[in-house]
Amino acid sequence: MPAIDVFDSNAFSMFSLTAAINKMPYQPKLLGSLNLFKDVPIRTLTAAVEDKQGTLSLLVSAARGDKTNARSQPIRTIRDLRIPHYPQVQTILADDIQGVRSFGSESELEGIADVVNQNLSGMRENHETSLEFGRLGAIKGTIVDGDNSTTIYNLFTEFGTSQLTQTFDMGAGNDDMKLNAQAVHRAMASSLGQTAYTGIIGICGDRFFDALVSHANVTDAFTRWVGSDGSAGSYLRQLQSGSEYAANMNGFPFANIFWINYRGLIGDVTFVADDKCHFVATGVNDLFQSYMAPANFIETVNTPGQKMYAKQQRLDYDEGVELFTQHNVLHVCTRPRSLIEGTATNIPATVPA
Numbered sequence: 001m002p003a004i005d006v007f008d009s010n011a012f013s014m015f016s017l018t019a020a021i022n023k024m025p026y027q028p029k030l031l032g033s034l035n036l037f038k039d040v041p042i043r044t045l046t047a048a049v050e051d052k053q054g055t056l057s058l059l060v061s062a063a064r065g066d067k068t069n070a071r072s073q074p075i076r077t078i079r080d081l082r083i084p085h086y087p088q089v090q091t092i093l094a095d096d097i098q099g100v101r102s103f104g105s106e107s108e109l110e111g112i113a114d115v116v117n118q119n120l121s122g123m124r125e126n127h128e129t130s131l132e133f134g135r136l137g138a139i140k141g142t143i144v145d146g147d148n149s150t151t152i153y154n155l156f157t158e159f160g161t162s163q164l165t166q167t168f169d170m171g172a173g174n175d176d177m178k179l180n181a182q183a184v185h186r187a188m189a190s191s192l193g194q195t196a197y198t199g200i201i202g203i204c205g206d207r208f209f210d211a212l213v214s215h216a217n218v219t220d221a222f223t224r225w226v227g228s229d230g231s232a233g234s235y236l237r238q239l240q241s242g243s244e245y246a247a248n249m250n251g252f253p254f255a256n257i258f259w260i261n262y263r264g265l266i267g268d269v270t271f272v273a274d275d276k277c278h279f280v281a282t283g284v285n286d287l288f289q290s291y292m293a294p295a296n297f298i299e300t301v302n303t304p305g306q307k308m309y310a311k312q313q314r315l316d317y318d319e320g321v322e323l324f325t326q327h328n329v330l331h332v333c334t335r336p337r338s339l340i341e342g343t344a345t346n347i348p349a350t351v352p353a
Helices: 014-023 109-140 177-192 206-213 216-224 231-237
Strands: 037-041 046-053 075-082 086-093 142-144 151-154 164-169 199-204 252-254 257-261 276-282 288-292 309-314 320-327 329-333 340-345
Touching (some): 075 329, 109 288, 142 329, 164 177, 164 206, 177 252, 206 340
Antiparallel strands (some): 046 075, 086 320, 199 276, 276 340
């Protein structure tokens, strides 16, 4: 019986492998699970982002019939942002599937597909981590490469603005945390102008979060607020960190901001600095977008981009196959002036470093 060429099967075509890697379940990371980012498939390798900045001015009184208060037209600026390319390769040798399939048998294709899918699953995890790192860059306003040093885009520079900041003095008896939060709300409202937002999320580093939840202003607020559900007692008894630590930890609301302790560490790369908190608005249409460009395959030229792509290529002498995956995604905040960075100072020594 002639050998069955399994890797020429439709089950291992570019379209099938791409569909498989995009369908695989994964453990959602925090920013990916908050539904802040809108996926935007594009057919080109650059995304055109238009900024239309309206201006307000006070009118000066004039004689009747005078036309001195001429209204300036809104400034429109279009920026072309090139989508970065993130490739990855994984080799499957013939020995990796030795014993999975009987020679000449088609009945064991499913076993070989399991081996391929196991490798695709691991590759997808790397892509998902990189995508999350990109989302975080969009929330910080500076998108850096996987080496954590090369800047791909500084959104403040690209959009001709600067970042708003807020200091949180965590020292005992110093700043009122509610006033600090109020300052964040006012800065957010000012940066968004007439655009309404539904809330603010604070993405906190470890020491910032620990200092906040243990600050007297915050604990007193929850002690005095006694709801019928006993929520004040729950706050003092339980941890609030966030769902990435445990399913029953969802962060906590204080001063109309929802505070979450971000969990992110790959090697020696900490996703959020210990003393920082990044504030983002919710409920603003198209504030965060993920531009997905097509892969560099003949089959995908001028087609709407997908989140990830997968393809395979034979090794010399049919010793195995090489899986090739990629994502071509750029996460962007279209109004970076609204990205507010908080910094904790005077963190008590009781908060672990």
